[in-house]
Amino acid sequence: MPRDAADEDRLQRFAAIWSRAVYPATTTSMTRAEFEDYLVPLAARLSEALRAQPFDAGPAADIGAALVDAHCTDPEALPLILSVIDAYLVLYCPPGDGLSAEESRSRCTRLQHHVAAGFARALRERTRSEQEAITRAALGARAEVEQALHASEARFRAVFEGAAVGIGIADIDGQVLEVNDALTRMFGGMEHLASGSRTTDWGHPEDSPEVWGLYRELVRGERDHYSIEKPYARGDGSVLWTTLTVSLLRDADGTPKYQIALMEDITERRRLHERLRYEARHDALTGLPNRTMFFEHLDRALAGGPDGAGGDRVGLCYLDIDGFKAVNDSLGHAVGDELLVAVAERLRACATAPGELVARLGGDEFVGLVTGATASADVTALARRMLRALADPVHLEGRELSVRASIGVVGGKTGTAGSRGAAEVLRSADITMYRAKAAGGNRYELADAACDARAIARHSLTNCLPAALDNGEFFIEYQPLVRLGDGVVRGAEALVRWLHPVHGVLGPDQFIPLAESTGLIVPLGRWVLQEAARQARAWKHAEGAGPDAGPLRVNVNLSPAQLCYPGLVTETVEVLADAGLDPAALCLEVTENALIGADEDALRPLRQLADLGVDIALDDFGTGYSNLSYLRRLPVSTLKLDRSFTRGMQCSPADPVDVKIVEGIVSLAHTLDLSVTVEGVETGSQAECLRVLGCDTAQGWYYARPGPPERLHTLSLVDAAS
């Protein structure tokens, strides 16, 4: 039966009432309007069912189900649904004329029964299916989690089983729960650890002291991990060295639960390390402890005493083979090395007591170290043993080599080790060893503080020399040379001085030998020559051309080392040229000793200089072993008589023997056409005596002490005036 517009309108109004009643009880996310729209077709179906012929209440069940679908899932909604149908369905959807009011009422009631049944059925179905769905989801999720766990566990297993590092797991009481294969392999099997099911059974005598303290802190939960190097006993009795990292595992509440140990086998690495360490501390050639190890022991021994007075219990022998260089040079380095090995072997045997150590410092230098309460006495005994051990010749490839050695002993009775540092002690021993060498070698000498001090002072001056020249610390004083005949100043001797920043003014005897030994004498000598030449030139300018005086000469000392210097002649010529000085205004003084035994080659430079017009004086004449006939061959023009000959003339009357000697020398010199200069003239009577004896020139305090160049000029002027 078609519905007309009026029917539609009535349905709409019914749906509106229905919606208004039910909506608050639903949990649908539809809006009210949507919900109302949703109800309109349902109302229509109810209306149709109400009027259908024959009547069938069955379709009403679908209405109940549709409401559940619209999320009317709260049972409280059902009375609201039914009450609206009950009160308004017949009113708004009249079934038409064919039905009595009673029949309509009855039909409406039966429809409600079926709506309720449909609602209940749908709700039950929905609930069941949702429960099933969520249960399935829960089971699925659980399976998934378990699968993930399983996978993670499998991964853990793979890591545990396949790891190259050893892994062990124990509970917090120390009960070992599991160890992996790598760990078992490291230990060479676990059988010997039958009782090793507890972590505390895994101790080792070489365990570092803190190991078990760390362990206790961990299991108490005070630390989360620690790493150490730890040894273990292997089944075969050998030692397994590991780097061990133990970590604490806690449960969700933070309570300590398990401990996990990761171990890496470092036995080989450690062995290699020890070997490298051994090699770093031993001499490759002889196998003796080397310099590094020796200093370790010495430092330890020196630091030994709790009061810092450990030095009392240290003794040192510094041994150097005499003439070893000659062995190397003549027999070759291979033989030299063999000799060192043989010597090392014998010296090693000398260190007998526990506190004794023999080391090779390098080259042919060995050192013996004695520590302990009686070190002072023991060290001398060690030195004697060492010398005795080397007394028998060494047999090398059919040769017999005598070995001699010099030993410097520190400690001993002198007690000079004191509380000094290692380097100082060693230096003292070294200095003392050189003293033993200087005394002829094949002996030992005991360190002596004064000797040390001298050597050290010499050493420090030597070190300062090069810088001193650069810094202009040298200066020159001039001591006048006076002609005895008329008392006129004829020139001056240039005497070099060192204005040392600490020690003050030092004389040549204090540093010239040092300069000679280091070779610095060459540049120093050149500087002196330049200065002196410049000065002589200055004098010449100042005095003008004196009527009778002739040019002032300057005397410069030449050391033996300078005589051997190949550039001597050319440099001297250059210096003279640069200063614009006539060669005749220069006199080079050479000591008698420097020329003893000189052959013609050695004399050639002097001869060349003499040929150029430079005056050559033989200094300190009479102190060396002079072959008088030899004088003839020398390119000298002046003899400088040593002061020892004229000392006897300082007082009046003069010593007659000295007078005879000087008289003889002067006579000899003049015969050879040599002039004679006298040094050390201190009194007037001495000067007079020498003049009478025929000496030509003199210098000494009687005339003037060495002084600045201006003083000489003053003297000259005085002379000129008198």
Add this chain to the structure above:
Amino acid sequence: MERPTWAPQGIDLSVPSVSRIYDYYLGGSHNFEADRETGRRAIAAFPGLPKLMQVNRAFMRRTVRYAVSEGVNQFLDIGSGIPTFGNVHEIAQAADPAARVVYVDHDPVAVAHSRAVLDGDDQSAIVAADLRAPREILGSAEVGRLLDLDRPVALLLVAVLHFVEDQDDPWKALAVLRDALAPGSLLVLTHASTEGGPRKPEDGEGVQGVYREVGSPLLMRSREEVIRFFDGFELVDPGLVSMPHWRPDAADTPEDADEDPVVFSGFAGVGRKQ
């Protein structure tokens, strides 16, 4: 292989889950007794809670339609929970058959159920991830497959941020997500609060206590704190309001006489990325 005793435990269904409790509020049966028990206690502490969830659900439904009407047909729904009547993908696909939806939840049961529900729908997917790890979400295969991040996306954070505590810095997580989204993207957000609503803070504390007991603390944030979630977004009209006040359908008047005023609790808003 025997399972080591120190391995973590699996899923414990005796522990209530917020997504199943939510389903219970909505009249669903995707829940277990532990969930229902907690739900009943929460309702006792805060009567009308299911109504609040209903308007929350209705708000979401309106915003999905709003997004489609604005031309945004990609959805990233984080904290999606148990799929039930009126899911985002159903609403979105009804409005635009090409719409794509990625759900995200960290509850393994919700994820498993979502997967079952979405089986056969190749425009929707579920990711098991946590809002607190936004990069994991953005880097997931599902996001890569379904969402074009060069085009605007509607990011749904419906009734989820109030389960993320300040110490987990939800603002920072949100900033990471925002930075990954194209301009024009929408942020759809609801958040529990007692500020400005009909209920007193003490009522809020009651329900908070229930949630705290089951290990899922619920936070009531102030309006100012919620506004901060919109950093980098411009709130669209009518701004941050109660859920029924956000663009009600024409036929509905929020202040219907028979409506429980509890529905005006909490904040809802939609922002557009600049």
